[in-house]
Amino acid sequence: DTAVSQTPKYLVTQMGNDKSIKCEQNLGHDTMYWYKQDSKKFLKIMFSYNNKELIINETVPNRFSPKSPDKAHLNLHINSLELGDSAVYFCASKGNRNGYTFGSGTRLTVV
C-alpha cells in the first residue's frame, strides 16, 4: 500500500504546454513538499504545504503553482513548460517524527 504516490511516473510533453503532477499521501502527515532533482542530481525544495497552507515557496518561476485541496494532496501545475523544466520531481510528506517519505518521482521531459 503506497504511502506517497505521485502520478504520472513519466511525462513527455512539448514546450509551451501546461501539465499537472498529482501527489497523494495516506500517512496522515501534515506537511507535504515538492522537490526537483535537476541534471546535477541535487534535490532542491520547491514548495511546502502544512495543513493546506503554503509555508515554503523557494525561488521558483511563477509558472509553477502548487495546489493543496486537502492535507493529503499536493498537486503541482506547470504552465508554459520550458526545456529547462525537464527534471525528476519528487513529492514528499513529513509527520512529526524525523525523515520524509518520498514518492517514486515523476520524470518530466520537455521536448
Place this chain on the structure above:
Amino acid sequence: DQQVKQNSPSLSVQEGRISILNCDYTNSMFDYFLWYKKYPAEGPTFLISISSIKDKNEDGRFTVFLNKSAKHLSLHIVPSQPGDSAVYFCAASEGTGGFKTIFGAGTRLFVKA
C-alpha cells in the same frame, strides 16, 4: 550556494568491507542531519538520522558520526552488502520540526560481490 556537500560522486567497496560516505555542511544553524538511500526509479527512503546533541547514532549495520566543530558527518556501513548499492543523500535541517531540509548531491555506492 551548496549548504550540504557530498564531494564524492561515487564510491566502490568490496562486499563485507566498510563503506564510508562523507558529508560536509556550511550552515551552523543546522542541528539535525539525515541520510537517505535511493534506488533507481524510486524515491529516496529515510535511513538514519542524528541530532546535534549526539556525535554518533547506530542502527544495525549503519552508523552516522557527527563532528560539529568540523561541520562534517559520515555514514558507515559495516559490513557492506551488494543490496546496499544505491545513491546515498545527506540532508540537514534546523530542528526535527524544521520544515526545510537541504539535500546534498548524493554519492553513488557500488558494493562488489
